[in-house]
Amino acid sequence: MKKTIQFTFNNKPTTLEVEDNQTLLWVIRTSLNMTGTKYGCGFGHCGSCTVLVDKEPTRTCLTMADFVEGKNVLTIEGLARNGELHPVQKAFVEHDALQCGFCTPGMIVNAIGLLYRNPEPTRQEIIDGMHENLCRCGSYGRILDAIQSASKEMKGGKWL
Amino acid sequence: MKEARINELYFRDFDKPLSRDRRDFLKKLGNGIIIIFSIGELGILNGCSFGKGGEEDDFNAYLRIKEDGRVDCFTGKIEMGQGVITSIAQVLAEELDVPLSQVDMIMGDTEICPYDAGTWGSMTTRFFDPVLRAAAAEARMVLIELAAEHLKVDKEQLKAAEGVVFLTSDPKKKVDYATLTKGKKIVRKPSGEAHQKTPDEFRIIGKPVISLDAEIKVRGVAKYSGDIRLPGMKYARIKRPPSHGSKLVSMDGSAIEGMEGVELFQDGDFIFVLHDNPENAGQAIARVKAEWEVPESKANDQTIFDYIKKTATDAEVFEEGGNLETGRSQADVVVEEEYFDGYKAHASIETHTATAEFKDGKLTMWASSQTPFGTRQAISDTFKIPLDKVHMKQIFLGGGFGGKIYNQQAIEAARIAIMTQKPVQLIWTRQEEFMYDMFRSAAVMKAMSGVDKNGKMTMWEYDIYCAGSRGCNLFYEVPNNRTRTLNKEGLHPFGTGAWRAPGNSTTTFARESHIDITAHRAGIDPVEFRLNNMKEPRMKRTLELAAKTFGWEPGVTPSGRGVGVALGFDAGTYVAIIAQVEVDKNTGKVQPVRIVCAQDMGQVVNPHGAAIQTEGGITMGLGYALSEDVVFDWGKVNTSNFDDYEITRFATTPVIEAVFIDDMNSAPQGGGEPAIICVGGAIANAVFDACGARVFQVPITPERILAALEI
Numbered sequence A: 001m002k003k004t005i006q007f008t009f010n011n012k013p014t015t016l017e018v019e020d021n022q023t024l025l026w027v028i029r030t031s032l033n034m035t036g037t038k039y040g041c042g043f044g045h046c047g048s049c050t051v052l053v054d055k056e057p058t059r060t061c062l063t064m065a066d067f068v069e070g071k072n073v074l075t076i077e078g079l080a081r082n083g084e085l086h087p088v089q090k091a092f093v094e095h096d097a098l099q100c101g102f103c104t105p106g107m108i109v110n111a112i113g114l115l116y117r118n119p120e121p122t123r124q125e126i127i128d129g130m131h132e133n134l135c136r137c138g139s140y141g142r143i144l145d146a147i148q149s150a151s152k153e154m155k156g157g158k159w160l
Numbered sequence B: 001m002k003e004a005r006i007n008e009l010y011f012r013d014f015d016k017p018l019s020r021d022r023r024d025f026l027k028k029l030g031n032g033i034i035i036i037f038s039i040g041e042l043g044i045l046n047g048c049s050f051g052k053g054g055e056e057d058d059f060n061a062y063l064r065i066k067e068d069g070r071v072d073c074f075t076g077k078i079e080m081g082q083g084v085i086t087s088i089a090q091v092l093a094e095e096l097d098v099p100l101s102q103v104d105m106i107m108g109d110t111e112i113c114p115y116d117a118g119t120w121g122s123m124t125t126r127f128f129d130p131v132l133r134a135a136a137a138e139a140r141m142v143l144i145e146l147a148a149e150h151l152k153v154d155k156e157q158l159k160a161a162e163g164v165v166f167l168t169s170d171p172k173k174k175v176d177y178a179t180l181t182k183g184k185k186i187v188r189k190p191s192g193e194a195h196q197k198t199p200d201e202f203r204i205i206g207k208p209v210i211s212l213d214a215e216i217k218v219r220g221v222a223k224y225s226g227d228i229r230l231p232g233m234k235y236a237r238i239k240r241p242p243s244h245g246s247k248l249v250s251m252d253g254s255a256i257e258g259m260e261g262v263e264l265f266q267d268g269d270f271i272f273v274l275h276d277n278p279e280n281a282g283q284a285i286a287r288v289k290a291e292w293e294v295p296e297s298k299a300n301d302q303t304i305f306d307y308i309k310k311t312a313t314d315a316e317v318f319e320e321g322g323n324l325e326t327g328r329s330q331a332d333v334v335v336e337e338e339y340f341d342g343y344k345a346h347a348s349i350e351t352h353t354a355t356a357e358f359k360d361g362k363l364t365m366w367a368s369s370q371t372p373f374g375t376r377q378a379i380s381d382t383f384k385i386p387l388d389k390v391h392m393k394q395i396f397l398g399g400g401f402g403g404k405i406y407n408q409q410a411i412e413a414a415r416i417a418i419m420t421q422k423p424v425q426l427i428w429t430r431q432e433e434f435m436y437d438m439f440r441s442a443a444v445m446k447a448m449s450g451v452d453k454n455g456k457m458t459m460w461e462y463d464i465y466c467a468g469s470r471g472c473n474l475f476y477e478v479p480n481n482r483t484r485t486l487n488k489e490g491l492h493p494f495g496t497g498a499w500r501a502p503g504n505s506t507t508t509f510a511r512e513s514h515i516d517i518t519a520h521r522a523g524i525d526p527v528e529f530r531l532n533n534m535k536e537p538r539m540k541r542t543l544e545l546a547a548k549t550f551g552w553e554p555g556v557t558p559s560g561r562g563v564g565v566a567l568g569f570d571a572g573t574y575v576a577i578i579a580q581v582e583v584d585k586n587t588g589k590v591q592p593v594r595i596v597c598a599q600d601m602g603q604v605v606n607p608h609g610a611a612i613q614t615e616g617g618i619t620m621g622l623g624y625a626l627s628e629d630v631v632f633d634w635g636k637v638n639t640s641n642f643d644d645y646e647i648t649r650f651a652t653t654p655v656i657e658a659v660f661i662d663d664m665n666s667a668p669q670g671g672g673e674p675a676i677i678c679v680g681g682a683i684a685n686a687v688f689d690a691c692g693a694r695v696f697q698v699p700i701t702p703e704r705i706l707a708a709l710e711i
């Protein structure tokens, strides 16, 4: 069944017709044509499809599209402000915390969600908070460094 | 020299008349200074072009300086995370004397990039870079000639730097590349006369730089195959059999009748649906009923090793010296063991994907492929389309590791596009990815070693079933030795293929485990034992660097410290890894704590990139060492997603230190693969050192450790 939903998508009010059996992942990737959010497994195991829904990291492959009715959805494309990278994005670049880049959007979004909840996490807390995000290229060590340095950068809450 | 004159010279230089296609090709490239050459003539690329003659490897453009002074670098290589987009640009910027930011990388486009056999085997640095350097040096020479004319001075008085040619005696007298290139079309082949820089002249090669593609990747705008959108594009899903080798008995598509927008197609066993929406396509294909005849099972993940030993009977001697009997009689201690490795998946986070359009007899495709030219050939052969009517476009890959050398998805997407005459996208599900992956082969290794009273090895006998011989030249000094490979065509129930440093992780695990056991039996420290029996000086200095960096203290295993060493050789590079682990004796759980990896890879073009590749390889390697295993019953692959195929996670990743033997004067060697080969062996040896559990099979799971402890 089709229904119309309204929500904020990357800071813009959005109205969209969706099927009630459609997941948020494919609505974002097809109807909204934002392809930074990736399909990696479809069952919630890899984290590459993560976006923020009301600041909560959310696996879009497991989330029905109509769940975001009235909510605020932010994808990797919506993080930069006036073209300036988010501190977590910047830290990923500076620490070269990516190789193929396929897991990267999910990693960055999940990290930002983690920093919302816990602005100054310890290394162990980052490891725990990122546990369900997979990177086959093996960038984990650099991702940890990047998140730690971004958390320092973000002290004072400018971007939170 | 006038432009017309240079062009005239060039055309005279050219050994064969240009065919129309070539003119067409040059027209496509537009104006500027273009450096071309034939691979056959230079012979440098022979290692990675399959040596096929004719047009394919006859005529290639490597770079073009555009009229705005920016430089296009053309390469048939693709970027899948190994960083060649950056390292190749560095090489070009260095030799051409332009800022790195002025280089645009054009990769893997089969219409404009040089023919390339594929991005694998750690060959880019070894085989592509030298050609590109020659081309860039030639271009710089052309620019200096043009500048001499422009500034009306002798070319000997000029120098180039940062995209500008200037008078050495008066740097204010200068002209930039854009000005020199404006309105010109100059095509040149390398004359071999251009000066190439020596390592002491390098300003860019060897300097750490941030990856050129990092920013677009963190913004989420880098395009992968599945991110392409074509007008009217449909998403395809294919009906898969339950098992490899199945035959279709019957198909019933009645359940999807009335599903809006779904189209069902069948061509023999090939059944698929199309829809505007990928999820609807998925729901539809699930409702299509099909019955299959499934082949009888001959082995599963438990029984495969016996099956391999029984079946792989085609033996070939790989290396041999002395006499094994003599070696055995001289030995004080003889050690004989068997080692096992199950099938491993590539498990890139991006699944195999292809987007294809068939229009006016021409197929255009964006495919996640490590071999765009090979894919083009395969499509041309399969569908009888002329080569120049198949166009593979540039795209990023979400990981490859050897798994995207094979392009079943591209053939499938081409078939669908041609059959339906519609633009289509085919994204394999994670389950399809596990089913149709070309796995790293399961393997058995039988090793026998002998050591005398002085701790010298007297014999080494090594039989490798199904893992090949890559990196298996013995770097230990053993007078009596024999290494054999044993195989049988068609042995495996499904496809197997190249997995990051093919076979070498498997054989290195077995050899280095066995060397450790031998050292243990001889009561000698494992590092000392290896140094004592070392033939290869470069391997020796690599081990010494690893031991020094790690702070290795001699001891006899198991020392309880949880430290282990392994050595290996791959793609021209010597690797030594020392690992430290903690083992929980109650649960068998292993926590890697620290890994030091020393490598001698000759000249390190991009040390920063090499460190990243090394860390990546080691992290990936911990997966096969500790947890990855494909579960199957003959052609039925039961592993289907990341919840039953455990790859390395954040928590498993230890502190990793990558160090390199600094050797700017020797040829650069492979960097993307070698580190991974030593991970299994080093972890196995560290586990033994920690708790005395010797595990003869990777992955070294908690169950296997507990079982070994009970013995």
Ligand code: FES
Pocket (backbone or CB within 6 Å): A038, A039, A040, A041, A042, A043, A044, A045, A046, A047, A048, A049, A050, A059, A060, A061, A062
């Ligand atoms: S695609 Fe959603 S978690 Fe993997």
Ligand code: FES
Pocket (backbone or CB within 6 Å): A098, A099, A100, A101, A102, A103, A104, A134, A135, A136, A137, A138, A139, B081, B349, B398, B399
């Ligand atoms: S960078 Fe390739 S999967 Fe993480």
